[in-house]
Amino acid sequence: MDEDGYCIGCGRTIDEIRGWKRSSDDEKTEVLSRVAERQGQSA
Numbered sequence: 644m645d646e647d648g649y650c651i652g653c654g655r656t657i658d659e660i661r662g663w664k665r666s667s668d669d670e671k672t673e674v675l676s677r678v679a680e681r682q683g684q685s686a
Contacts, residue, residue, distance in 0.1 A: 654678040 645651055650660060659674050666674070 649681060654682055 644657065648656055650656075653660070655663075655674060655678055659677075663671065663674070
C-alpha cells in the first residue's frame with residue numbers, strides 16, 4: 644500500500660480488495676472506474 648492507502652499494484656483500497664470476490668460485475672466496474680480516475684486515466 645502506498646502512503647495514500649492504495650495498493651501499489653492494482654490501485655484499489657484495502658476495502659475494495661476485501662470486497663472484490665463478493666462484488667457484482669457492476670460494482671467491480673465502478674471500482675475499476677475509480678481506480679482509473681485515481682491514476683489519471685479515463686475508464
